[in-house]
Amino acid sequence: MSSRWLSWSQPGRGAVGVAGWRRVVVRVGRQGALAGCAAGLLAVAWARPAVGQRVIDSAQFSVAFFATLLTGEAVIFALSFSASSGWPSLREIDAHIAFREWVAAGWVAAMLTAAGLLADWPVPATFGAMLFLLVNVFGVFSFVRLFGLASSGGRQRLLSRHLGRALAGAPAGQPRSGPAVGGGPVLAAYLAELDQAAARSDGNGVVDLVEQLTAAPVEPGGAAAALALHPQVIHRLAKAALVGALDPVVAASAAETLAGSVLAHADTSRRTTHPAGLSCGQAAAVLGQTSRYLAWLAGTCLVLSVRQVTTASAARELVALAVRTRARILRLVDPDPVYADGPHDLGTPLATPAAALAWVRDFTEFHGSHQAAALYAVYEILTGTKFLGNYWDGASVLTGLRDALYGPTAVDTPAADTTRAAFGTPAEFDRVWTLVSAGALATLRDAHTVHPPELTHPEFTPDRQLLRAYLRTFATHQYLTTAEQAMTALVGVLGHTGRPAGLWQHIQDTPAHTGWAPLPPTTEPHHRPSACVLAIAARLAPLTPDGPDHQLRAFLARLPAPVLDATARLATRTLPDPQPPENDTSPAAGIATRLRILHQPTPAHTP
Amino acid sequence: MTSIDPAHWRPKLHALQHPQTNAALIVQCSLDWLRSPAEELRGDIDQAVLATLLSRDDITIDRLVLHNLPNTDTLPPAELAALNTAHRDWLYRLAATQTLLPPHRQAHIHRLIVERGQRSVNLTDMIELRAGPTWPDTEACTAARHTLRRPGATTPLTGYDVDLDGPFGDADPSVYL
Numbered sequence: 001m002s003s004r005w006l007s008w009s010q011p012g013r014g015a016v017g018v019a020g021w022r023r024v025v026v027r028v029g030r031q032g033a034l035a036g037c038a039a040g041l042l043a044v045a046w047a048r049p050a051v052g053q054r055v056i057d058s059a060q061f062s063v064a065f066f067a068t069l070l071t072g073e074a075v076i077f078a079l080s081f082s083a084s085s086g087w088p089s090l091r092e093i094d095a096h097i098a099f100r101e102w103v104a105a106g107w108v109a110a111m112l113t114a115a116g117l118l119a120d121w122p123v124p125a126t127f128g129a130m131l132f133l134l135v136n137v138f139g140v141f142s143f144v145r146l147f148g149l150a151s152s153g154g155r156q157r158l159l160s161r162h163l164g165r166a167l168a169g170a171p172a173g174q175p176r177s178g179p180a181v182g183g184g185p186v187l188a189a190y191l192a193e194l195d196q197a198a199a200r201s202d203g204n205g206v207v208d209l210v211e212q213l214t215a216a217p218v219e220p221g222g223a224a225a226a227l228a229l230h231p232q233v234i235h236r237l238a239k240a241a242l243v244g245a246l247d248p249v250v251a252a253s254a255a256e257t258l259a260g261s262v263l264a265h266a267d268t269s270r271r272t273t274h275p276a277g278l279s280c281g282q283a284a285a286v287l288g289q290t291s292r293y294l295a296w297l298a299g300t301c302l303v304l305s306v307r308q309v310t311t312a313s314a315a316r317e318l319v320a321l322a323v324r325t326r327a328r329i330l331r332l333v334d335p336d337p338v339y340a341d342g343p344h345d346l347g348t349p350l351a352t353p354a355a356a357l358a359w360v361r362d363f364t365e366f367h368g369s370h371q372a373a374a375l376y377a378v379y380e381i382l383t384g385t386k387f388l389g390n391y392w393d394g395a396s397v398l399t400g401l402r403d404a405l406y407g408p409t410a411v412d413t414p415a416a417d418t419t420r421a422a423f424g425t426p427a428e429f430d431r432v433w434t435l436v437s438a439g440a441l442a443t444l445r446d447a448h449t450v451h452p453p454e455l456t457h458p459e460f461t462p463d464r465q466l467l468r469a470y471l472r473t474f475a476t477h478q479y480l481t482t483a484e485q486a487m488t489a490l491v492g493v494l495g496h497t498g499r500p501a502g503l504w505q506h507i508q509d510t511p512a513h514t515g516w517a518p519l520p521p522t523t524e525p526h527h528r529p530s531a532c533v534l535a536i537a538a539r540l541a542p543l544t545p546d547g548p549d550h551q552l553r554a555f556l557a558r559l560p561a562p563v564l565d566a567t568a569r570l571a572t573r574t575l576p577d578p579q580p581p582e583n584d585t586s587p588a589a590g591i592a593t594r595l596r597i598l599h600q601p602t603p604a605h606t607p
Numbered sequence: 608m609t610s611i612d613p614a615h616w617r618p619k620l621h622a623l624q625h626p627q628t629n630a631a632l633i634v635q636c637s638l639d640w641l642r643s644p645a646e647e648l649r650g651d652i653d654q655a656v657l658a659t660l661l662s663r664d665d666i667t668i669d670r671l672v673l674h675n676l677p678n679t680d681t682l683p684p685a686e687l688a689a690l691n692t693a694h695r696d697w698l699y700r701l702a703a704t705q706t707l708l709p710p711h712r713q714a715h716i717h718r719l720i721v722e723r724g725q726r727s728v729n730l731t732d733m734i735e736l737r738a739g740p741t742w743p744d745t746e747a748c749t750a751a752r753h754t755l756r757r758p759g760a761t762t763p764l765t766g767y768d769v770d771l772d773g774p775f776g777d778a779d780p781s782v783y784l
Contacts, residue, residue, distance in 0.1 A: 366780060443780070488661070494700065494703045498650075526700060528773035528774075529703055529706065529770075529771045531773060560710075566772050570772070
């Protein structure tokens with residue numbers, strides 16, 4: 001299994017953390033109580049040593065009971081746990097039931113009793129016999145604790161607590177890709193157990209493991225590591241369902257549980273009093289990367305299904321999961337969602353322009369579902385007002401947003417003021433949205449892939465009208481009118497880094513807030529030159545059948561052949577073939593004619 | 608702090624657009640160009656050069672930048688990593704924008720090869736414009752031109768390594784599985 005995006009830095013020897021210290025205190029307290037009681041018994045033995053036969057009789061009963069308890073524990077162990085199991089490990093079980101303390105105390109008691117009787121030392125013999133009584137009391141405690149573990153619920157609670165402690169001790173580090181699973185042996189054991197359960201198609205085991213993670217107590221400081229583990233587990237489950245033996249229904253259900261947990265974590269950024277609350281940037285990173293991953297997963301399911309690498313049922317379940325969960329994410333981000341259930345549904349975890357834009361950048365990649373609707377939420381976050389147009393009917397959210405921020409009727413709200421300050425200039429507004437659209441256009445699905453009917457969903461469909469609506473959300477942001485302006489804009493997109501510490505840099509830095517390397521890896525727009533060209537070209541393309549396209553063609557004519565060829569390859573892959581076919585087969589003509597999808601007739605039905 | 612003075616560079620950038628300017632020589636080999644304070648000016652220089660080349664085909668622009676960083680063993684690792692990242696990103700952007708221009712309009716970007724252990728380069732950052740047939744007779748300009756002529760001192764930056772299509776995973780997302 002790939003572990004490229006689990007990347008906690010290994011906690012150092014001193015990085016025990018609050019949970020670790022609490023655990024040490026509990027254990028030391030237990031040992032201290034045992035030692036204190038033993039000291040009391042020693043004082044009694046010293047003051048009132050017993051004679052030999054009484055000691056022997058007492059020790060015989062104690063040893064018999066000790067042996068009974070030991071046998072009982074062995075039976076429970078044999079029935080409940082595997083010696084080779086790493087989850088829970090024997091070490092962890094021992095820490096929970098204090099097995100070693102119990103056996104060690106029994107050994108001391110036996111030695112003292114035997115030595116006392118042999119050498120006729122009444123004090124050690126008496127102390128040993130009394131210590132045996134204490135050991136048996138301690139043994140009952142251990143037995144009860146072990147019996148608690150033998151039940152499914154008890155073991156779940158233990159493992160969940162154990163996982164929570166491990167996560168609290170595994171601070172998220174800088175993203176890096178590497179083969180090793182970070183986070184120490186506990187998290188590695190957890191993931192290994194998950195892989196084994198998935199490989200043997202043990203649905204109950206998978207569900208138990210997922211519940212342990214979602215129920216793990218999130219200690220302050222452990223939220224980042226917990227969130228890093230969630231997508232890792234989702235990915236392993238999806239992979240096991242796609243190319244392994246795991247039941248896709250189980251995988252999708254478990255992944256949805258995990259996604260719900262991720263959303264609940266992200267929602268904590270709204271509540272500053274939450275002890276493990278995320279910052280706005282962290283929420284944007286988590287929600288963005290989860291959205292992006294799900295869009296990628298849906299696209300990958302389609303590809304693998306068409307290639308018959310995976311079963312139709314696995315692809316169908318995971319595509320449905322992706323579409324459903326992305327809709328939930330959008331609902332969480334939307335400050336005023338449709339069908340709000342109450343005040344708790346209002347507001348957004350992404351309260352800053354950088355957070356909203358970083359999220360929508362991720363949300364629109366890989367042909368993600370509901371991406372056009374997502375711009376409504378962004379509009380409201382950035383302006384504090386609602387966009388009232390209908391994108392399906394051709395209304396441009398981005399043009400509306402630009403007008404609301406910089407037009408003659410610009411809105412005067414605190415949110416709009418913050419957004420204007422963040423962008424700095426209208427030119428930067430245009431550049432940022434062009435960069436966002438480059439990522440979206442580069443990762444559109446192959447328009448020539450035959451979409452199996454069982455994978456079709458309202459927002460995951462080969463329907464040209466939907467593709468047109470997605471494209472128009474960006475193409476209608478027509479801030480360019482001439483080929484020369486387009487060329488200048490293209491140079492700015494590819495060659496300019498933006499203002500130091502400017503908005504785009506904040507957007508670029510946002511994914512690092514999670515502390516894990518995202519999957520699929522993030523690609524900056526300037527590393528997608530052909531998509532940048534297409535993003536500019538789409539903004540020059542006519543939006544009506546009778547609109548002139550001479551500026552678009554003039555822009556394309558200025559580009560060197562290698563750039564034009566690469567852009568034509570992208571357009572050929574992502575945009576449907578023109579109808580009727582174009583006689584001119586040049587790359588520039590291919591791009592221009594494929595962009596005619598932007599003004600295909602609007603259907604009579606308006607959702 | 609940086610030794611780069613925007614007040615010296617900006618008038619020259621403006622003069623770059625003058626019709627009588629027929630050649631320009633720009634040297635940016637200081638590490639300060641890779642630090643945040645100079646980022647804005649560096650971007651403006653790149654934009655001005657590209658704007659000139661987009662609008663004119665009768666000007667020759669030579670740029671001299673670092674191929675690799677000088678010996679920086681005195682720098683903290685984090686700062687060195689930031690410098691390397693900035694340098695890599697800058698050269699990528701220069702190469703990527705080269706691909707947008709036809710060959711006859713492209714700037715000649717020379718990467719100065721710094722030898723192992725060399726702690727600094729013996730060139731002064733500058734922008735020099737030529738209006739007539741000859742270059743200004745300044746020590747910095749002469750040294751830079753001498754470096755450009757010296758075989759093996761530099762290596763050209765081209766757009767050859769720029770993947771115009773973007774990552775393969777864009778076309779086939781399943782490669783990330």
